[in-house]
Amino acid sequence: MHNNILDQLTDYPFDRLRALLRNVEPPAGRPQIHMQIGEPNHPAPDFIGPVLVENMADWGCYPPPNGPDTLRAAIAEWLAKRYDLPAGMIDPARNIAVVSGTREALFMAALLTVPEQKAGAKPIVLMPNPFYQVYVGAAAMARAETVLLPAGPETGFQPDFASVDPAILERTALAYLNSPANPQGSIADLTMLEAAVELARRYDFVLAVDECYSEIYTADPPPGGLSACAKIADGSAEMCRNVLVFHSLSKRSNVPGLRSGFVAGDAHLIALLLRLRQYGGAQLPLPVMNASEALWRDETHVEQSRTLYREKFDLALEILDGVFGATRPGGAFYLWLDVGDGETAAERLWREAGVRVLPGEYLAQTDASGSNPGRSYIRAALVHDIETTRDALNRIRETLEP
Ligand SMILES: Cc1ncc(COP(=O)(O)O)c(C=O)c1O
Structure with missing residues (x-):
C-alpha cells in the first residue's frame, strides 16, 4: 500500500543520469570533472566556523x-x-x-x-x-x-x-x-x-x-x-x-x-x-x-564569488566562441548549450572526455506539441575553480565540435 501518485513521478534528473551512464566508462588516467550538479565549489566563508563552534551548546x-x-x-x-x-x-x-x-x-x-x-x-x-x-x-x-x-x-x-x-x-x-x-x-x-x-x-x-x-x-x-x-x-x-x-x-x-x-x-x-x-x-x-x-550580514564573500563566476563565463565565451549557441546568461551559473541531442552528448562527454553534464531533457517535460524543449541541450554547471573550468570547457569543445 502506498500513495499511487508517487508512481507518476519520474526519477530525479541525477538518478536518470546515473542510469544513463551506468555502463559508460570514462577515459582512464584523466581527472573526471563533474558539472552535472549546481553545487558551488567556491570556498565557504571561513568566518562561519567559529560561529558554529561558539554555539556548540x-x-x-x-x-x-x-x-x-x-x-x-x-x-x-x-x-x-x-x-x-x-x-x-x-x-x-x-x-x-x-x-x-x-x-x-x-x-x-x-x-x-x-x-x-x-x-x-x-x-x-x-x-x-x-x-x-x-x-x-x-x-x-x-x-x-x-x-x-x-x-x-x-x-x-x-x-x-x-x-x-x-x-x-x-x-x-x-x-x-x-x-x-x-x-x-x-x-x-x-x-x-x-x-x-x-x-x-x-x-x-x-x-x-x-x-x-x-x-x-x-x-x-x-x-x-x-x-x-x-x-x-x-x-x-x-x-x-x-x-x-x-x-x-x-x-x-x-x-x-x-x-x-x-x-x-x-x-x-x-x-x-x-x-x-x-x-x-x-x-x-x-x-x-x-x-x-x-x-x-556579509556581502564581501558574495561579491568575490560573483566575480569568479563572471571570470568563468568570460572564459566559457572565449573557449566556446560561436559554438552550441553559448551565450552569457543574465544570472545563475549554468551553461545551457544547444548540442543537437543532449543525451547523446552527455554520454559522449563522459565516455570520451570524463566530463559529466546533465541532458537538458531531464529538466523539462514533453509539451502538448509532443516536443521536449530541453532535448537538444546539455546543462553544465560552472561551479569549479577557473583551471578546472578551463580544462572542462576545452574538453567539451574538442569532444562535441562537429
Ligand atoms: C532553481 C532552484 N531552486 C531551488 C533550489 C534548492 O536549493 P536549496 O534547497 O539548496 O536552497 C535549487 C537547487 O539546485 C535550484 O536550482
Whole structure:
C-alpha cells in the first residue's frame, strides 16, 4: 500500500543520469570533472566556523521553529537593502519563514496553496518548461494539474504569463517563476514580475518566485517578486499579497550543505507555511541559524564569488566562441548549450572526455506539441575553480565540435 501518485513521478534528473551512464566508462588516467550538479565549489566563508563552534551548546536544544529574532531581523534588513524596499514592508515577525533549504519550501508551497477545487474544477499549478524538478513533484503530490509554460528562446527563456488562457488562470492555485532561471540563466524583468503579481491578484493564485540564484548575476542585480510588490504599492496594508519569494544561502554563500534559506512575502501565507512546517518541516539547528545570520550580514564573500563566476563565463565565451549557441546568461551559473541531442552528448562527454553534464531533457517535460524543449541541450554547471573550468570547457569543445 502506498500513495499511487508517487508512481507518476519520474526519477530525479541525477538518478536518470546515473542510469544513463551506468555502463559508460570514462577515459582512464584523466581527472573526471563533474558539472552535472549546481553545487558551488567556491570556498565557504571561513568566518562561519567559529560561529558554529561558539554555539556548540545549542546542539542540545530544539531550535525555535522560526529561528531567533536576530536571524529574521538580518534577513529583513538584507531584503530591504537588496531590493530597495520601503521601510516596514517586510516585518521580520510576520513576513519571513526560515526554512531548511528552499527545495523543501518550494515543495511545501504546493501543499500550502492548492485547495481541493478552484473555480469548481481541479486546481492548476503553472510552471516554466524547462523547470526545477521539485515544482513538478510538488504539483503532483498536491493533486493539482500541471500546466507547462514554454520557456525557450521564443519567449526569452522565461514563461509568458500574459499568453495564458483566462480559463486556465481561473483554476490556477499556484504559479512558479524562477529568476535567474535554472537551467537557462534568464532573468524576469520588473515589468514581467509586475504583470505576474497583478495576474496572481486578479485571479487569486499564489505567485512563488524562486530567487535562489538572485546573487549570481552578470550586470545589474536582478529584480525580485518583492521589487514588483513595492512598485505596485496599491495602498493595501499587505504589500506582499499573493506573493512568496524563496531565497537560499546554498548558491549565494557556497554552503549547499548548510541547508539554510527563507521564504518571504504575504503574511497570511507565511503564517500558514509555519503551521505546515510545525507538522512536517525540520527546524534548522540553532548553530546553523546563527551561522546563517552571519552570512546574510556579509556581502564581501558574495561579491568575490560573483566575480569568479563572471571570470568563468568570460572564459566559457572565449573557449566556446560561436559554438552550441553559448551565450552569457543574465544570472545563475549554468551553461545551457544547444548540442543537437543532449543525451547523446552527455554520454559522449563522459565516455570520451570524463566530463559529466546533465541532458537538458531531464529538466523539462514533453509539451502538448509532443516536443521536449530541453532535448537538444546539455546543462553544465560552472561551479569549479577557473583551471578546472578551463580544462572542462576545452574538453567539451574538442569532444562535441562537429
Ligand atoms: C532553481 C532552484 N531552486 C531551488 C533550489 C534548492 O536549493 P536549496 O534547497 O539548496 O536552497 C535549487 C537547487 O539546485 C535550484 O536550482
